[in-house]
Amino acid sequence: MPDVLPEDRRxxxxxPKRNHDFIVLRRRLTDHLMTSLAVxxxxxxxxxxxxxxxxxxxxxxxxxxxxxLTQIPKPVGEAGGGMANAIGGSAVILGLASLIGVxxxxxxxxYLAEYGANRFGDIVRFxxxxxxxxxxxxxxxxxxxxxxxxxxxxxxLAGGVALAIMMVPTITRTTEEMLLxxxxxxxxxxxxxxxPRWRTTLSITLRTATSGVITGIMLAFARIxxxxxxxxxxxxxxxxxxxxxxxxxxxxxxxIFIYAISPFDxxxxxxxxxxxxxxxxxxxxxxxxxxxxxxxxxxxxN
Amino acid sequence: xxxxxxxxDSTLRTGTPARTGLLRGTSSGELADHTFRYAMLVCAAAVLxxxxxxxxxxxxxxxxxxxxxxxxxxVGEDWNPxxxxxxxxxxxxGTLVSSLLALIISMPLAIGVAVFTTEMCPTWLRxxxxxxxxxxxxxxxxxxxxxxxxxxxPLLRMxxxxxxxxxxxxxxxxxxxxxxxxMLAAGVILAIMIIPxxxxxxxxxxxxxxRHQREAALALGATRWEMIxxxxxxxxxxxxxxxxxxxxxxxxxxxxxxxxxxxxRPEIARSLFAPGYTMASVIANEFSEATGDVYLSAxxxxxxxxxxxxxxxxxxxxLLVWSVTRGQPARAHA
Numbered sequence: 161m162p163d164v165l166p167e168d169r170r171x172x173x174x175x176p177k178r179n180h181d182f183i184v185l186r187r188r189l190t191d192h193l194m195t196s197l198a199v200x201x202x203x204x205x206x207x208x209x210x211x212x213x214x215x216x217x218x219x220x221x222x223x224x225x226x227x228x229l230t231q232i233p234k235p236v237g238e239a240g241g242g243m244a245n246a247i248g249g250s251a252v253i254l255g256l257a258s259l260i261g262v263x264x265x266x267x268x269x270x271y272l273a274e275y276g277a278n279r280f281g282d283i284v285r286f287x288x289x290x291x292x293x294x295x296x297x298x299x300x301x302x303x304x305x306x307x308x309x310x311x312x313x314x315x316x317l318a319g320g321v322a323l324a325i326m327m328v329p330t331i332t333r334t335t336e337e338m339l340l341x342x343x344x345x346x347x348x349x350x351x352x353x354x355x356p357r358w359r360t361t362l363s364i365t366l367r368t369a370t371s372g373v374i375t376g377i378m379l380a381f382a383r384i385x386x387x388x389x390x391x392x393x394x395x396x397x398x399x400x401x402x403x404x405x406x407x408x409x410x411x412x413x414x415x416i417f418i419y420a421i422s423p424f425d426x427x428x429x430x431x432x433x434x435x436x437x438x439x440x441x442x443x444x445x446x447x448x449x450x451x452x453x454x455x456x457x458x459x460x461x462n
Numbered sequence: 463x464x465x466x467x468x469x470x471d472s473t474l475r476t477g478t479p480a481r482t483g484l485l486r487g488t489s490s491g492e493l494a495d496h497t498f499r500y501a502m503l504v505c506a507a508a509v510l511x512x513x514x515x516x517x518x519x520x521x522x523x524x525x526x527x528x529x530x531x532x533x534x535x536x537v538g539e540d541w542n543p544x545x546x547x548x549x550x551x552x553x554x555x556g557t558l559v560s561s562l563l564a565l566i567i568s569m570p571l572a573i574g575v576a577v578f579t580t581e582m583c584p585t586w587l588r589x590x591x592x593x594x595x596x597x598x599x600x601x602x603x604x605x606x607x608x609x610x611x612x613x614x615x616p617l618l619r620m621x622x623x624x625x626x627x628x629x630x631x632x633x634x635x636x637x638x639x640x641x642x643x644x645m646l647a648a649g650v651i652l653a654i655m656i657i658p659x660x661x662x663x664x665x666x667x668x669x670x671x672x673r674h675q676r677e678a679a680l681a682l683g684a685t686r687w688e689m690i691x692x693x694x695x696x697x698x699x700x701x702x703x704x705x706x707x708x709x710x711x712x713x714x715x716x717x718x719x720x721x722x723x724x725x726x727r728p729e730i731a732r733s734l735f736a737p738g739y740t741m742a743s744v745i746a747n748e749f750s751e752a753t754g755d756v757y758l759s760a761x762x763x764x765x766x767x768x769x770x771x772x773x774x775x776x777x778x779x780x781l782l783v784w785s786v787t788r789g790q791p792a793r794a795h796a
Contacts, residue, residue, distance in 0.1 A: 191685035198582055201574025202591070205661075208654045209598045212609045219612075267505025275499060276506070284506045287513050293708075293776035294516065294769060295715025297742045301749070301765045305519040325512055332509060356491045358498030386602020389717035389742070393750040413604045417718060420608045428612070435605045446600055450593075 213439075220436025223429045229437075233399050233415075239426055243434050245401045246415040249316065250385070252403060253395055253411055256320025257384060261327030262377055266366075268328065269335025269373075274361055276336070285333075292329040299325050300390035308394060316402070316409035319395030323387060327380040334376025338369040371452075378449040382442045388413040412438050516769070524763035526755055535763060541728045541744075543752070548760035550767070552728040556645070556738035557768075560720060561713040563649025563734065564656055569706055571653075572660035579661075580668045581690050592665070599658035607722030610651045615642035615723060618650070623735060638735045641725070646734040648724040652716055656709040663708055667701030667786045668694055697786075704782025711775040715768060717742040741768045 227242050234241030268288070272281050303322035308314055342365050350360040366373065388411075391397075396408040397418060412434055419431035527535065531548060538549020579591050619642030626636040671694050679693035695702070725737020726747060741764045752758040 187685050187688065191687040194687040194690075195582060198574045198578040201571045202578050205571050205575050205598070205657055206594060209594065211613065212601065212605070215609060215613055216605070264505050264508055267502050268509045271502035271506035275502065281506075284509055287510045289780060290773055290776065291509065291513055291516075293711050293715075293772055295717065295742055295772055297715065297717045297745050298516070298520070298765045298769045301523075301745065301762055302516045302519050304749070305523055305762075306515065328509060328512065357495050359494075361498070382600055386604060388602070388604045389746055392746055396750065413602060413718075416608060417604050417722070420604070420611060421722060431608055435608050438602060439605060442600055442602065443597065446596075 216432065216436055216439060219429070219432035223433035224436060228430065228433050232401060233430075236424060236427075241430075243410075243412065243415050243430065243437075245398065246410040246412045246434070247437065249395070249398065249402065249409040250412040252316050252405065252409060253319040253323060253391070254381070254385060256316060256405060257323035257327055258377075258381065259324075260320065261324035261380070262331060264324070265328045265331025265377075265380070266335050266373065268332040269339065270361060270366065272332065272336040273339035274365070285336075288329040288332045291325070292333075295389075296322075296326060296387055297389040297392075300392060300394055303390060303394045311406065313406075314394060314396035314408040316395055316405045316407065319391045319409065319411065320405070322390035322394050323384040326384050326387065326390065330380040330383065331373075331376050334379070335369075335373050338372030338376065339365055341372070342368045375449055378445055382446050385442050385445075386413050386438060388417050392417075520762060520766040520769060524759055524766045526759035527763045528759075530756060531760075535760070536767070539730065543748075543754070543757050546754065546756050548756070550741070550760075550764050552730050553739050553741040553744050553764060554767075555730050556648075556724065557714055557740040557742070559734075560645055560648040560652055560724065560738065560740060561710055563645070564652030564713045565706065565710055567649060567653035568657045568660060568709065572657045572705075572709070573664055573702060575657070575661045576664035576668060577690060577695075580665055581694065582686070592662070595658045595661055598654070599662070603655070603716065603718040604722075606651055606655055606719040610647060610719060610723040611643075614651060615647050618642045618647055622646075627735070634732050635734050638731075638733045640735055641737065643723055643725045643737060644735050645724060645731075645738045648720045648738070648740070649734070651719050651723055652713045655716060655719060656713050659712055660705045660709040663705035663783060664698075664702050667698045667705060667783060670787050671697045700782050701786030704779045704784075704786070707775055707779035707782065711772050711779060714775065715742055715772050717746050721746050741765075 227240050228244075229242060229247070230244050231240065231242040232245045233243070268284065272284060275281070276284065299322050303318050303325070307318035307321050311318070346368060347360055347365060350364045351357070355364070391411050391414050395411050395414065397414045398408045398410040402409045416431045416434040416438065419427040419434070422428070527548065531538070535548060536550055536554065538547070539551045540547050540549045541552060542548070575591075575595065579588055583591060619640050623636070623640035623642070623646070627638075627640070630636050675693040675697055676689055679689040684692065720740050721743035724740060724743060726739050726743060727737040728739045728744070729736070731738070745761050745765055745768075749758070749761050752761055
């Protein structure tokens with residue numbers, strides 16, 4: 161406590177006893193003050209979270225009905241209609257993104273963990289950290305350039321590519337981390353039985369790290385499920401059903417955005433309902449995985 | 463970080479080819495091993511390839527605008543698609559001001575939460591608290607925007623802005639008509655969004671400060687706060703700075719929530735009540751409607767600038783965090 165001692169001397173005018181009491185009191189008060197401030201920050205941070213979730217429930221629950229989940233949007237001015245096509249479209253786009261992003265991310269993670277103790281591995285590690293920080297809107301521009309401009313029209317595929325690019329870095333790094341946690345002796349046991357290295361990696365190492373890898377995938381999935389910016393000029397949106405990956409497709413976050421900035425009350429109501437559906441999907445996925453991992457349904461050897 | 467050593471090669475290859483064949487199958491096993499290794503290498507190379515592709519596409523597509531305006535692009539205030547005059551300064555200004563505002567608001571809150579979770583709170587509360595802050599990070603940007611439009615903006619308009627202009631109006635930062643929507647709303651919503659990132663990285667950094675630092679401070683008779691200040695915060699300051707800069711990186715690139723509450727007007731105003739525009743939101747709003755090659759190219763150039771700024775900011779932040787956590791990778795935050 162370097163700055164307590166000089167303080168002590170400066171207060172020399174008072175009698176030693178009173179001086180001491182004063183300092184102890186002041187230090188104790190500071191301690192209490194800072195503790196209360198810390199508690200206050202926690203309250204201030206939890207407040208908006210509570211406010212957002214509460215308001216979302218309040219507005220959303222009243223607006224979700226069967227029509228919302230099964231019908232496509234009605235023209236402006238007509239009541240009713242829903243976001244079924246957007247929910248379906250989101251499923252298509254997210255499916256495409258996972259199809260591209262998950263194998264690529266796991267593959268890159270396996271490379272980094274099993275063969276990546278070299279310069280190239282370091283470069284890939286750094287690259288994936290950089291990629292993780294690239295703003296989603298920029299990824300949208302790139303997906304537009306490489307898919308939309310070649311195809312000459314907006315498509316679900318372009319949206320899927322954009323979201324896949326966003327998934328890869330998270331999956332890569334968590335896969336790597338989880339594989340490195342698997343004890344070396346397990347690999348050696350497999351080698352000792354004459355199991356080839358590729359087989360060991362896939363059936364032993366990756367298998368042992370399954371729960372961690374799945375957590376990584378779900379985190380990446382939760383992150384992209386709510387992404388809107390990269391879909392604005394890739395998937396573009398659509399007022400009708402579309403399951404063709406080469407056509408513009410509606411997506412739930414996109415529809416929420418369009419409805420939110422519109423001037424119509426009916427559309428605002430549906431935006432809240434859509435937001436509730438979206439958050440239930442995301443929080444549900446994250447919580448389910450968290451619980452599953454904690455309670456051992458998926459828990460591996462680590 | 464070391465991968466498994468290929469021990470089987472050295473031990474098994476000492477035998478005759480026939481024995482090796484017996485133990486490991488034929489050489490097709492080796493072929494499979496090589497194939498697998500190269501397949502994984504291709505995946506890893508693809509990560510690198512994607513980043514290079516991003517840089518390449520951005521450079522190529524912004525070429526036109528770069529040649530037309532050069533560096534003037536970044537200092538020009540005029541954004542006029544009709545006359546094909548493009549200056550990005552209002553967007554750069556809006557991005558910087560909204561992000562800085564967000565940092566000022568979120569910094570004390572995020573660090574306070576991190577300190578509380580790691581140093582003060584009872585163990586049973588710790589898990590719940592970190593889960594709750596993670597939850598804040600899992601809410602999609604568009605939902606923050608929705609809440610911003612319908613809850614935050616009216617709150618600001620009716621209560622906060624009149625109060626601010628009465629008490630702090632003389633600074634010139636808080637004057638003009640209280641719309642609710644505007645730079646202030648963008649700053650507040652961004653602050654809420656980056657708190658989880660700053661606080662989770664700070665928590666990580668604080669938790670690697672060696673235990674004996676805390677014990678030493680307590681042994682000298684420090685109160686808890688003095689222990690935190692001298693033993694913990696002082697040792698972790700580089701990492702905390704890194705966490706804050708990581709939050710800045712996220713704020714700079716944040717698109718949807720900001721687009722929905724900032725007002726989208728390309729003007730530079732001193733007052734935080736006035737509407738503004740950010741680099742990310744101009745791309746979001748105008749990209750799909752951009753007519754003309756120069757217009758599109760100008761938007762891509764804004765994207766390019768945003769890309770480089772966020773990369774530099776993120777790299778700096780990671781170096782700072784690593785300097786405290788000593789190379790353990792800062793966990794990817796979703």
